Amino acid sequence: MNVIENIGKITAVVLAILYILVFNESQTFQWIVFSVVLLSIGIPHGALDHLLPEGGNKTKKLSIFILKYLGIIGAYLILWMILPAFSLAIFLLISAYHFGQGHFIHLKIVKYKQLTYFIVGCNFLAIILFSDYIATATILESIIDITPFIDYGSITMISLFVSSLIVVSIQNLNKIHLLLAEIIVLSFLLYLLPVLMAFILYFGFWHALPSMMAEFDSLTANIQYGKIKKFIVQLAPFSIISFIGIGIILFLANSYLNEEQMILLFFILVSLISAPHIWVMNNFLEKRES
Numbered sequence: 001m002n003v004i005e006n007i008g009k010i011t012a013v014v015l016a017i018l019y020i021l022v023f024n025e026s027q028t029f030q031w032i033v034f035s036v037v038l039l040s041i042g043i044p045h046g047a048l049d050h051l052l053p054e055g056g057n058k059t060k061k062l063s064i065f066i067l068k069y070l071g072i073i074g075a076y077l078i079l080w081m082i083l084p085a086f087s088l089a090i091f092l093l094i095s096a097y098h099f100g101q102g103h104f105i106h107l108k109i110v111k112y113k114q115l116t117y118f119i120v121g122c123n124f125l126a127i128i129l130f131s132d133y134i135a136t137a138t139i140l141e142s143i144i145d146i147t148p149f150i151d152y153g154s155i156t157m158i159s160l161f162v163s164s165l166i167v168v169s170i171q172n173l174n175k176i177h178l179l180l181a182e183i184i185v186l187s188f189l190l191y192l193l194p195v196l197m198a199f200i201l202y203f204g205f206w207h208a209l210p211s212m213m214a215e216f217d218s219l220t221a222n223i224q225y226g227k228i229k230k231f232i233v234q235l236a237p238f239s240i241i242s243f244i245g246i247g248i249i250l251f252l253a254n255s256y257l258n259e260e261q262m263i264l265l266f267f268i269l270v271s272l273i274s275a276p277h278i279w280v281m282n283n284f285l286e287k288r289e290s
């Protein structure tokens with residue numbers, strides 16, 4: 001595994017410990033970590049889709065690719081407007097799969113591959129959301145009231161945690177005990193954190209950074225010098241467009257929505273750009289394997 005990814009994971013653990021023990025769960029600390037991780041790796045990791053081998057990397061294909069990409073965003077936006085609870089369910093299900101797929105980006109999962117991705121992704125997503133049930137329920141209350149299910153939070157988390165360990169243990173992988181230990185320690189750590197902090201640390205350092213490193217390897221394989229500079233130039237345009245687009249929408253909505261509704265709107269915007277990204281990344285990672 002990449003040195004940069006290991007440094008990222010250690011950074012995430014240090015940030016979590018600092019947040020709990022030194023900064024006494026400070027909101028300011030949480031928002032700084034959230035913004036820095038989101039702007040530096042969270043959004044940029046999805047800004048390279050058009051350059052990946054399965055994206056629109058050939059010039060004549062680029063316009064068709066962008067049209068398909070915008071088509072998915074548009075269709076999903078309409079779905080959010082007519083069926084928000086259903087759209088949320090879709091977002092959570094595809095995110096779980098995408099997180100699981102990213103979690104094993106360097107490993108060859110052979111047995112029950114799709115199910116393994118899905119269960120492991122569900123495990124982390126469930127811990128992130130249900131360990132801070134009231135905060136999650138408050139963010140979601142404009143769409144759905146999940147408070148009646150609060151009693152099922154623990155059983156859901158425990159079942160998914162145990163299932164994750166089972167589906168991973170049956171794989172024929174080297175150093176499987178390290179992989180299991182990582183799942184156990186990470187699950188406990190995320191459990192201790194509030195929803196947004198848990199989300200950004202998992203998303204940033206177990207998902208976006210490893211995905212970005214895979215993209216880096218693929219896009220700079222034939223370049224000898226100045227790999228990092230070229231890579232930054234490649235990811236800049238769509239990252240900047242996303243920052244500006246999300247920034248303008250949140251700025252305009254700010255006068256009408258409360259803090260929780262703003263957070264929800266932010267995640268709905270993330271879901272819109274994630275839907276086509278999940279499709280492109282799935283093609284990229286699946287083709288890379290074969």
Ligand SMILES: CC1=C(/C=C/C(C)=C/C=C/C(C)=C/C=O)C(C)(C)CCC1
Nearest residue numbers: 091092095098136139195199267270274
């Ligand atoms: C944290 C969180 C949510 C879920 C966020 C998800 C699922 C994000 C997925 C992002 C992806 C898949 C990015 C792609 O690379 C909710 C339930 C919306 C609201 C409560 C806080």
